[in-house]
Amino acid sequence: MKTKICELLGIEYPVIQGGMAWVANASLVIGVSKAGGLGTLAAANAPADYVRDEIRKIRAATDKPFAVNIMLMSPYVEDIAKLVVEEKVPIVTTGAGLPTKYMKEWVAAGIKVIPVVPSCSIAKLVARAGAAAVIAEGGESGGHIGDLSTMALVPQVCDAVSIPVIAAGGIADGRGMAASLMLGASGIQMGTRFLVAKECTIHQTYKNKILAAKDIDTITTGKRLGHPVRALKTPFTRAFLKNENDTNKTIEELEEFGAGALRKAVIEGDETAGCFMAGQSCGLVKKEQTAEEIIKDVVTEADTILRGAAQWVK
Secondary structure, three states, X not given: OXXXXXXXXXXXXXXXXXXXXXXXXXXXXXXXXXXXXXXEEEOOOOOHHHHHHHHHHHHHHOOOXXXXXXXXXXXXXXXXXXXXXXXXXXXXXXXXOOOHHHHHHHHHOOOEEEEEEOOHHHHHHHHHOOOOOEEEEOOOOOEEOOOOOHHXXXXXXXXXXXXXXXXXXXXXOHHHHHHHHHOOOOEEEEOHHHHHXXXXXXXXXXXXXXXXXXXXXXXXXXXXXXXXXXXXXXXXHHHHHHHHOOOOOOHHHHHHHHOOHHHHHHHHOOOOOOOOEOOHHHHHOOOOEOHHHHHHHHHHHHHHHHHOHHHHOO
16 A cells, blocks of 8 residues: 555555654654554653664664654753754654744755644645645544544645645544545554554553543543643543632642653553543554554555445445
């Protein structure tokens, strides 16, 4: 299965692994990239030395393309923005803000910049700034989310820009991939499905919670803070929502309450104080597999659906 994204990024399959903070480390990136997708290293709130070390681990293990995801709210964003140029990172994805401040330098360095966008206006803005593609991410996704659903967002972004569009949010199998391609996307990004990849080093409790999750088991918190987050329903997320709805609680108190919750989930598997970020597709995730098995399952199912599409039309 070849699309514009495969040609643009030099990958075998049009499948991008989401740059999930605390989750998407060198181990997962290597597994995905070796399997023919695009592994994405999450810089998140990590300092430059950590990110550099992870980049070099990836390069030592594979010569396949990979990306670094830069969270623009990070306190280390200036350092990471320079680091990706110094390390000649081939692809950068961005989230949690506008990357236009850095794009001129990145593009001049030969980096393919692929921002995550929640709307057509932002897609147009980054396209004008030199983006090679965009990731149109609907609110079904895990972690930080926008307002529009994937089904509504993707075709509108495809109409708004001439560069390739990658669909994200709520996609965890070949049906979601086939639907995304029919909406005009050139590829997909998945996060939740890769949480249970064998190369993913998160705590086993996190994986078990994803495997046990049902369709209605996620919740959105943080709207009052201006950056809503989707995660599994847990004692932490229920408590956060209760505090968020309490007008006596200040923004500072809410932020303090949430500090470190993702790390507690990923590293410690803390079921009480941890924030287990996940998308609405969690109910589709049924078993642990290698990254290669995940990608091949998704692509094979999508290919079968697309080739047999005529059966649905009489």
